[in-house]
Amino acid sequence: MELQITATSPEHPADLLDLPWGVPLEEWPDKHLVALPRGISRHVVRFARAGDEVVAVKEVGEWAAVREYELLRDLDRLAVPAVDALAVVTGRRDAQGEPLEPVLITRHLDGSLPYRSMFETTMRPGTINRLLDALAVLLVRLHLSGFAWGDCSLSNTLFRRDAGEYAAYLVDAETGQLRPRLSHGQREYDLEIARVNISGELMDLEAGGSLHPSVDPVEFGTAIAERYCELWHELTRQSVYPLAKRHYIDRRIRRLNDLGFDVAEMQIQATPEGDAVTFLPKVVDAGHHQRQLLRLTGMDAEENQARSLLRDLETWMVSQDDYAPGDPLGARPEVLAHRWVRDVFRPAVRLVPRELRGSADIAQIYHELLEHRWLMSERAGHDVGLEATVEDYIRTVLRPGTEAGAGAAGVASGAGTGGSPEPGA
Template sequence: MPLQIRATDAEHPSALLDLAWGLPLAEWPEESLVALPRGISRHVVRFARAGDEVVAVKEVGEWAADREYALLRDLDRLAVPAVDAIAVVTGRVAADGTPLEPALITRHLDGSLPYRSMFETTMRPGTVNRLLDALAVLLVRLHLVGFAWGDCSLSNTLFRRDAGAYAAYLVDAETGQLQQQLSTGQREYDIELARVNIAGELMDLEAGGSLHPSVDPVTFAEAICSRYTDLWHELTRESVYPVSKRHYIDRRIRRLNDLGFDVAEMQIQRSPAGDTVTFLPKVVDAGHHQRQLLRLTGLDTEENQARSLLNDLEQWMATQDDYAPGDALGARPEVLAHRWVRDVFRPTVRAVPRELRGSIDPAQLYHELLEHRWYMSERAQGDVGLDAAVKSYITEVLPHRTPDPTPNPS
């Protein structure tokens, strides 16, 4: 059987042919590889450069590779945070004719880190909490679309900075199942697996001296269950309101929006007596602020970054002479938003020298500048402006900012 690369999402699929498919992945030459931190995996995984892309290559059986490839493509279609599947490679043969295991290729998630790299320096309890919050949100998002993970853990997740929090991405779908809807038992099984896996991973870090003394592995692992339960309840509970208080429905929708979720479909029912209304969000989509910012500006960011940038955008729009919401003569929000990107966002990001900002992506950088401006303005008891914040950020913050454990490979 000849070498076959089934690719649907590679930017330059022909570049995949240049990789050392005639060698076992563990023996690939250094010149083919990219030095990036890897998480723990039951399979051999390596990062390589294919044209302009950095890809993760995992050796796995053909059936498992095809299955995981299809699941990752489904999750992409459902807009769930997961690594992008690029290709499945089969028909690999060594120089002596020995068959080699097929490979699954995924795109490296720019700016992301496995949890072990994040614990290279002892992580504070508050940061551990933010990681678990991100993982709980990811698990809820998976369950909302009917995906049972089957192996939720820190090891199977990548984390990216998202304003003051983190965003979690699924990196291993090998044990997953996608269904129309999950039962309570299936969801509880996933949560219990997450609790056991996370406790074990934190105990491993504790044994290696990489865990803060105040972090108890069992307590922190159990906390993800309560985080998940609280979020799931808020997103899916049925509410009954007096008919005179039906504006509470709008308030509930706004609260869901604040959590970063859109109510794409809902069920509202009046009681036979006509004195109450029942509200049930039937389909809840994640990424409310993300989609709003993308629609207005074309900027594709994480959810918390989008919330921060939207707040700044709205404040800036209110200062423009042609800002007149609801007035046909006023500029459309999309026009003002693109002006903000051109005149405010891009010049501000470019004012920070590229060699100083390193792997900080533009949206995260702008958010940090906004935060720094706020702190400076609080101290000065008045708005100091972005220009002053940028100058101060470059001289006072960047030199002391803890860098990511690895540089951005791109």
């Protein structure tokens, strides 16, 4: 059998031909290799340069290589975070004509690290929590796509930090299965494997002195299962929101925020009964909302203010006719954000008399208006709108003259620090 390269793109075979396929992967000369941190793998894995790209090369049986190649391509079509499959190379032989194992080639994920490299310096428990949250998000997304991983672990995951966000990527799909829909039992089985694997990997780090002394491996393994269940419930429960109850969307986003997640993407689909909303979660680092708001609007706000304003901005954006994420013909987020500042944010703030604002900046004023609107809408059972909110805010908070006004002022004071109570679902 002659050397055969099956690739996703016509330019890849030409770049790959220069690699020493007649040499066992363990013996590849340094001139072809790229020094990058590698995770633990049951197979031989090397990073190599192919043209302008860095690729990961894994020796594995032909059936397994082809199967994993196809699974990774399926996950790419489903827009699930996973490494990109580039090629499968079969028919390899050494200088004596003896057969060598086929290889699977994937694109190296820029900026990513295996978990062991991240734990070389002892990580703080809060950072470990965010990484495990990112893994919980990945597992939920896989299951929503009908993919049963079969071997969820830190070792089979790459982590990437980008502009304050944490994301986990599947790097090994060898044991996976793709189905139209997963049963509860299939998800529970995957989750139990994840719990056992992660606890064991953290114990291994603990034995090597690379785990923060306050971290209990068993508790953290259990915690990821709990986070998964909370997130799965919040994302999969079916809800349709009538136009008059748009504040219910805000309620769902607040629940995700309370779970420690932000909204990476929100879609609203009009139905005869109302608007059906779906969310895509993400894990963010401290200061992310400040940076995001500054990038989109030019406003420099405190973190809690920025999160509140971004929540309103994102809810408003998905209601616009030209909102189309991923569509080159749709309006860019920066364009929509500018329109929101011009048509929503500034008009609302201008309705509040300057002499009544005191020392509060405009971001704080708008944040308090949003909190006031939320409470009014919850009490009324429908979205009261910004104009009615501003009128009531001025009357009961900025010019309190009644017992009810004094109570509203207390709520606004709590809202300004992110401490306002959220009514039950």
